[in-house]
Amino acid sequence: MANGSIAVPAGREEVVDFYKHESKHKGIMSWLLTVDHKRIGLMYLVVMIGFFLTAMTLGFFMRLEMLTPGQTLMKPQTYNTLFTLHGVIMVFLFIIPGVPAVFGNFIMPIQIGAKDVIFPRLNLLSWYLYIFGGILALISIFTGAADTGWTFYVPYSIRTTTNVSLTVFAAFVLGFSSILTGLNFVTTIHRMRAPGMTFFKMPLFVWGIYATAWIQILATPVVGITLVLVILERTLGIGVFDPALGGDPILYQHLFWIYSHPAVYIMILPAMGVVSDIIATFSKKPIFGYTPIAMSSLAIALVGYLVWGHHMFTSGMSDTSRVIFSLLTFLVAIPTGVKVFNWVASLYRGSIEITAPMLYTLCFIFVFSIGGLTGLVLGTLNTDIHLTDTYFVVAHFHYVMFGGMGLLFFASLHYWFPKMFGRMYNEKIAKLACIIFVIGFNGLYFPMFIMGYLGMPRRYYDYLPEFQTYHVIATVSSWIMISGILLMLANLLRGLRHGSTAPENPWDATTLEWTVPSPPPMENFDEIPVVTKGPYDREGLKEASLKH
Amino acid sequence: MDSEKEKAIHEHESHSHEYGVYILVFFGLLALTAITVSIAGLNLGSLTLTVALVIATIKTCLVANYFMHVKFDSPIFKVFIAVCIVIFATMIGLTFFDLIFR
Structure with a gap:
């Protein structure tokens, strides 16, 4: 076996996968009342793709509006609502929960050799809170949707007549879902690891999930309280943030970013864990610098807490704080660099196999490097003064968030698709979709760097004629990018229905999830494995294969 | 054990x-x-x-x-609590750093 020696279960051929496993509930109720981590992970996946497509459609219309100067499709108020909802749905319903909720749930317990997460019912409650929060966000669209942007900055969010309170409450509920998932994962990783699986024998995806779970527990309550304070400010006028009542609007920005900057790491850390797993698998060699990569996850989580002020360089914060936050921001680049260099070193002299998940991952390294390096431009005080609230910022965070988490979400989906569904997809179409997506992505967001540098402000439905060429390139590229996404999804859906049956370990990977059937049985393992080898130890895999 | x-x-x-x-x-x-x-x-x-x-x-x-029951639990919980307190103190400290020097 990959991670050590596992007794071969008798009669494995007869193993019933978790889809066919008979529970006391039938039909749809067997899903809605399930406490199986795999089913809950899949329920997150389905709903999340729905939210992603909704927000993508909003983005499509926003880009269409920007095709020509002046009013093209919609009025300014509609445009304001659209970018707010696009941001709220993408950030709170897709990007932040994406990798932990879907793949953390489905894969992490199997990777540590556990039968489930430690609190299965709490896990289901997290899903319901997520759905409840999502529904509230959607209801707010039809009841005077917020026009504040996803940051809900005061004093505007206190004064606007749109239904900010409901949208903010939705984000508050979603926060609870995130906290409970974090608690579940930290406890699971501490308590449920298979015998022999020490912390430094855990796959790096688990390390990513672990670091993320801590951020979810520690940072999310801050934004929860802050958002409640916004509601109280709107309804009771308590005077915490409203300057007219003696409040401090900059305090809101502090509290908001104390959570929302670490949230960037909530979305990227588990995704970075996926990179390590995929590179080790498709380079056919152990990951280079396992311990530094694992430690850099914790370092990013820790330093990521201390950099929130870089979102506030022009908001009236003290000069001393600006210098401190700028310095701290630069420090995050170090553990991030450790990861990127180790990944590249892992590729060196590897027997590289360019499969669809690997292609997505390599594209991620390229795109994320652009996103990360432009982050340093924004973290520098003097250049940030020029670039704040321009399209440069929009381009930067799309490169980091969408190019980072988005690409890796797709990579994960392709990597673990055979395990999750027991089917293969068309590899050629998957690669083609990836290439179309990346071309469209760069065509869409790269011109925004140039526009931002030239002074195009963000969140405006109109622009000066000299920016039109860039906007046309961006809008046309958005069509290309969306085509890539739709092709990718269609290919996966086709694989789901007509794909060939996936073997237990189609990628010749070494972590524990590839030692159980595809799809896995209920409770994953007949016998809890005893782990004796490292997660990427190929010799261990060979020995285990010989034993079989 | x-x-x-x-x-x-x-x-x-x-x-x-x-x-x-x-x-x-x-x-x-x-x-x-x-x-x-x-x-x-x-x-x-x-x-x-x-x-x-x-x-x-x-x-x-x-x-x-x-x-x-922290007093009677294993040391790992004390480490967790200490980390939380340090992070919380840092958040408060950095926020007040702005207020003091503004």
């Missing part, structure tokens, strides 16, 4: 039954609350806030150690 488990269970049981200690802590908390209320009526100038926070901290420690 088994003896360690038994020891932990034994310790847990013995601490669970120390009702006297819980009652003592409960009265301690009541006394500290009474002190907080009484001090609120005194004019201690700039020390008012510090005194109130020190008493609140002592009360928090009592609740965490006895009612939440």
